[in-house]
Amino acid sequence: PHAGPVESKNEAAMSELVPEPRQKPVVPMKPTGINASLLGYIGIDTIIEQMRKKTMKTGFDFNIMVVGQSGLGKSTLVNTLFKSQVSRKSSGWNREEKIPKTVEIKAIGHVIEEGGVKMKLTVIDTPGFGDQINNENCWEPIEKYINEQYEKFLKEEVNIARKKRIPDTRVHCCLYFISPTGHSLRPLDLEFMKHLSKVVNIIPVIAKADTMTLEEKTEFKQRVRKELEVNGIEFYPQKEFDEDLEDKTENDKIRQESMPFAIVGSDKEYQVNGKRVLGRKTPWGIIEVENLNHCEFALLRDFVIRTHLQDLKEVTHNIHYETYRAKRLNGNGGLPPMTIETEENHESNL
Amino acid sequence: ENVGCRTLSLTAHVGFDSLPDQLLRKSIKHGFCFNVLCIGETGIGKSALMSSLFNTNFEDSPSTHFLSSVRLRAQTCEVHESNVLLKLTVVKTVGFGDQVNKADTYQPIVDYIDAQFEAYLEEELKVIRSLFSYHDTRIHVCLYFISPTGRSLKTIDLLTMRSLDSKVNIIPVIGKADSISKSELQDFKKRIMSELVSNGIRIYQFPTDDETVSEINSITNSCLPFAVVGSMEKVKIGSKMVRARQYPWGIVKVENESHCDTIKLRRMLCTNMEDLKEKTRAYYETYRRCRLEKLGCRDIGPENKPVSLQEVIEAKRLEFCLEKERKEEEIKQRFLQRVNEKAAMLEEADQQASMPVLTKFEHLKLMHQEEELKLEEKKKLLEDEIAQFIEKKAITVSIQSQVSVSTPVVSLKTQELQKVSA
Numbered sequence: 001p002h003a004g005p006v007e008s009k010n011e012a013a014m015s016e017l018v019p020e021p022r023q024k025p026v027v028p029m030k031p032t033g034i035n036a037s038l039l040g041y042i043g044i045d046t047i048i049e050q051m052r053k054k055t056m057k058t059g060f061d062f063n064i065m066v067v068g069q070s071g072l073g074k075s076t077l078v079n080t081l082f083k084s085q086v087s088r089k090s091s092g093w094n095r096e097e098k099i100p101k102t103v104e105i106k107a108i109g110h111v112i113e114e115g116g117v118k119m120k121l122t123v124i125d126t127p128g129f130g131d132q133i134n135n136e137n138c139w140e141p142i143e144k145y146i147n148e149q150y151e152k153f154l155k156e157e158v159n160i161a162r163k164k165r166i167p168d169t170r171v172h173c174c175l176y177f178i179s180p181t182g183h184s185l186r187p188l189d190l191e192f193m194k195h196l197s198k199v200v201n202i203i204p205v206i207a208k209a210d211t212m213t214l215e216e217k218t219e220f221k222q223r224v225r226k227e228l229e230v231n232g233i234e235f236y237p238q239k240e241f242d243e244d245l246e247d248k249t250e251n252d253k254i255r256q257e258s259m260p261f262a263i264v265g266s267d268k269e270y271q272v273n274g275k276r277v278l279g280r281k282t283p284w285g286i287i288e289v290e291n292l293n294h295c296e297f298a299l300l301r302d303f304v305i306r307t308h309l310q311d312l313k314e315v316t317h318n319i320h321y322e323t324y325r326a327k328r329l330n331g332n333g334g335l336p337p338m339t340i341e342t343e344e345n346h347e348s349n350l
Numbered sequence: 351e352n353v354g355c356r357t358l359s360l361t362a363h364v365g366f367d368s369l370p371d372q373l374l375r376k377s378i379k380h381g382f383c384f385n386v387l388c389i390g391e392t393g394i395g396k397s398a399l400m401s402s403l404f405n406t407n408f409e410d411s412p413s414t415h416f417l418s419s420v421r422l423r424a425q426t427c428e429v430h431e432s433n434v435l436l437k438l439t440v441v442k443t444v445g446f447g448d449q450v451n452k453a454d455t456y457q458p459i460v461d462y463i464d465a466q467f468e469a470y471l472e473e474e475l476k477v478i479r480s481l482f483s484y485h486d487t488r489i490h491v492c493l494y495f496i497s498p499t500g501r502s503l504k505t506i507d508l509l510t511m512r513s514l515d516s517k518v519n520i521i522p523v524i525g526k527a528d529s530i531s532k533s534e535l536q537d538f539k540k541r542i543m544s545e546l547v548s549n550g551i552r553i554y555q556f557p558t559d560d561e562t563v564s565e566i567n568s569i570t571n572s573c574l575p576f577a578v579v580g581s582m583e584k585v586k587i588g589s590k591m592v593r594a595r596q597y598p599w600g601i602v603k604v605e606n607e608s609h610c611d612t613i614k615l616r617r618m619l620c621t622n623m624e625d626l627k628e629k630t631r632a633y634y635e636t637y638r639r640c641r642l643e644k645l646g647c648r649d650i651g652p653e654n655k656p657v658s659l660q661e662v663i664e665a666k667r668l669e670f671c672l673e674k675e676r677k678e679e680e681i682k683q684r685f686l687q688r689v690n691e692k693a694a695m696l697e698e699a700d701q702q703a704s705m706p707v708l709t710k711f712e713h714l715k716l717m718h719q720e721e722e723l724k725l726e727e728k729k730k731l732l733e734d735e736i737a738q739f740i741e742k743k744a745i746t747v748s749i750q751s752q753v754s755v756s757t758p759v760v761s762l763k764t765q766e767l768q769k770v771s772a
Contacts, residue, residue, distance in 0.1 A: 042405055043620035045432045047382055050624035052370050053560075060369055084358040109355035115367030120355065160642050162635060243379070306365040310372035318482045329477045 059118035061168040062309065063107075063149075065200075066123065067142065067192065068177025069130040072207040077175070077265035078123050080278060080289060081301055085267075086110060086123055103128040103141045107169075124171060130188050139192045146171050146200050150324040170321060172312045173236070173304060174200045177207040178260060182220050185227050193233045199320055201236035201312055203304065204228070209262035209295050210280065210287050217262050224260055235259065237308065241315055254303065261300040264289055383437040383486055384623060385466075387422075387518065389459060389510065390495025391447040394525035398580030399493075400440050402593050402604045403616045404429055407582070408440055417445030420458045439487065447506060456510040463489055463517050467637040488634060490626045491554070491619065492518045495525040496542065496575060500534050503545050511551045517633055519554040519626050522546070527577035527610055528595060528602045535577055542575055556618060557625050570618050576611035579604055 066074040078086045086108075106125045111118065124145070129138055149170040156166045174196065178189055193202055204224070209217060228235060237255065242248040266289050269276045278289040289297045304312070388396040392415055400408045406427055426439045441462070446455060466487045473484050494511060496503065511520055522542065524530070530538060546553060553574065556567035581604050584591040593604040603609050619626075 042403075042429070042431055043617060044382075044429060044436050044623075045434045046621050047434060047436075047623050048374055048378070050621065051374060051377060054624055054628075055370050055373055060366075062366075081364070082358070083360045083362045083364050086358065110358045111355050112358045112360060112364075112366075114360060114364055117367045117369055119366055119369070121358075160639050162638075164632075301365065306368050307372065309366060309369055310376060314376065322479070326478050 056116055056118075058165060059120065061120045061122070062313070063122040063124065063169060063171050063173075064304075065126065065142075065146075065171045065174040066177070067126045067129055067174060068207065069179065070127065072177040072179065073265050074125065074175075074177055074207075076267060077205075077207075077263060077297075079267045080265040080297065081305070082110075082112065082121065084110075084112070086121070102132075103138050105141060105145045122169065135188055138188075139195050142192075143196060143199060146196070147324065150321055151328075153321065154325055154328065168313075170316055171200050172316045174202050176202050176204045178204055178224065180206050180208050180211050180220070180262075182212060182216050184223055190227070190231055190233070193228070193235070194231060197233050197235060199324070201238075201315055201320070202233075203236050203300075204260040205300060206260050206262040208264065210264045210282075212262070221260060221262065225256070236312065236315070238315070241319060258296065258299055258303075261296040261303070263297045263300055264295040265297065378433055378435075381435040381437055382623075383439070384627075385439040385441065385487060385489050385491075387441045387459075387463070387489045387492040388495065389443045389446060389492060390525055391497060392445065394495045394497065395578075395580050396442050396493075396495060396525075398582050399523070399525070399578050399612070400442075400580070401582050402580040402612055403619070404438060406438075415445075415448045417448060419449070420445050420455050422458065422462050437485075441489065452506050455506060456513045459510070460513050460517070463514070464637065467517075467634055468641075470634065471638055471641060488630055489518050490623075490630045492520050494520055494522045496522055498524055498526050498529050498538075500530055500538050502541050508545070508549050508551065511546070511553075512549065515552040517637070519629050519633075520552075521554050521615075522575035523611075523615065524575055524577045526579065528579045530577070539573075539575060539577070554626070554629070556622055563621070567618075567622075570614065573611060573614060576615045578612045578615055579610040580612065 064078070066078060068074050075086075104127050106127065107122055108125075109120060109122045111120055113119070126142055129142070132138065153166060153168065153170055156163060176189070176193060178185065193204065196202060206212075206217075206220065206224070212220060234240070237251040239251075239255070242251055264280060264287055266278050266280045266287075268278065268280070270279045270281055270286050271277075272279065272286055272288060277286075277291070280287045280289070288294050292298055386400070388400065390396050397408045400406075406429060408425060408427075421444045422441050423444050424439055424441045426437060429436045429438050443459060449455065466489060470484070470486065470488055473479055473481060492514060494507070496507060511522070514520060524535075524538070524542075527535065556563075556570050558564040558567050558571070579595065579602055581593045581595050581602075583593070583595075585594040585596050585601060587594065587601065587603070595602040595604070604612050607613050
């Protein structure tokens, strides 16, 4: 008497797993989650080591752009960040010679290695930004450059015979240098960030922060944050891309307290308390670049390099690039309809 | 790629050596996925082996031998180990090798593998896509179960493997290997491998380019095909429950390497998962290239200059639009022509039908009158004739009366005249 209903229930459960016989082959269904309780070691966790080995062999690309008026310490900061002579500072201030007539885009690549990890670092400098008398639309060459990199990647991706690893020249991170006026953001700052925060990850930094006292610094930062919010400028890390609660809490803290980072850069070393530190020597003391009491350089460095480097790349790839791609493919009218045997979503370009 | 780049030396610790860790942390959060396809006859031990390999229960209701065609059944489960979450999908063939006519046996399998590639390609070509969260269903490895006959491969084995070796990583295994003795097993393995080589079938070779694993992998490569034994049941040996098969003459322990190669297979699968996935991606690229070429897209244009897919697509779109316009024109012209013809027809009919009714009436009346006149004339003529005749009759009667008085010869004339008057 009991066998009847139980059997049929089993059959019913099984039939959920067995798809209807169709002409076309079967696509696996959503996971039914037969959760496994492991009784013995299998070895799946070796996949982590495999991935690590693979990524170390292929190396990483990282492209960082620095934007700001000349004299704000962009080159010094990049050198300090990557602990080497990445950018050659504009030595000498011959006005006719040094300031370009329009915004130039200079991308220089470097190969650096640390701990077995090889990185191809590209620093993109933008001399001439904000330096003219009339600075209208001076962000346009920059936006154009960024979009050109997306276009390059898209062209490679859309090839019939593709490279195994597409070279990545897309700008992963754009450091925007804010002048430490102590008052508020300038109209140029707002214009730039408004336009570009939609296409690239922008990290605003307050340059030459050694001109402000601690109170001035805190107030300025608050005011800048407020202004950015009021103008709807989403800087990195963007709120909408927080993946889970853990990310959100971590990023909230950074967004609401630390950013924009008030930094001081230097590539000169001095002796302080028996240690060699990077700093700036002034008559009233030595400003230690990596001392959190003095400035927030260490926070910026940790944020950009030690914790969020991969995330910067992923947001660029999964969100900014995809947005560009969707716009581009839609603008072209998509692909022409071609006859395919499989049934497809109307969105698919097949 | 690094042309024009200078190599820099770092003066202090920067910290980007944490990059692999950052990447791994994200991958672990996101989870991994792995898809296995098991091809083998009904009852050869596919479910048992998968259950033994991943220590989960892939039990299925035992399938009948009487299916009319080969179908594929997929099951997904999540396997946790330390901090790794693996979404494992096992696809099994149902009814393989059961049909009397096995001609179409491998086609559903090829179609299935292609369908997974197709699904991924579709997603990749969408305008708004979400590749990051896409559940990748492409088959990473195919375990082909060989029957433990001890002799050689069957024709169906060769045909199936040959149709699949350019689309998926194939690892041949000998199912239910506890039915073959050790000595027979060595010869069997050798024979199978030489048959595969002589038939030009490419099976998956474990990579030997990395020094750390090359030695192990080359040893493993020489153990192919794996002689596996699986078991869903556990037997109590000592104080532990182990997966084993209990026979009257002994216990075959699944996880004992001297009994069977199951553990070897498990180890090789796990330590080469990334490589299997890499090779799957390469197979996918081949599929994608063929598929797009079939649609008529090319990388090189007519003058042998590289043409981007965008340009090809634009060209095709223009072509299509022009064709559409041309067809539209054609149809329009034909329609106009038809309309004109019809209009002409209608006009003619109209002309005929539209003769004013009055003129017709007049016409008829005229005809009528003419007829009347003619009849009148005829009547007159006839009346004249009658009048003439009466005259003639009167004359003859008077002559007759005169003549009857004279001679009888005249009576003949009277008779004649009478005849005439009659």
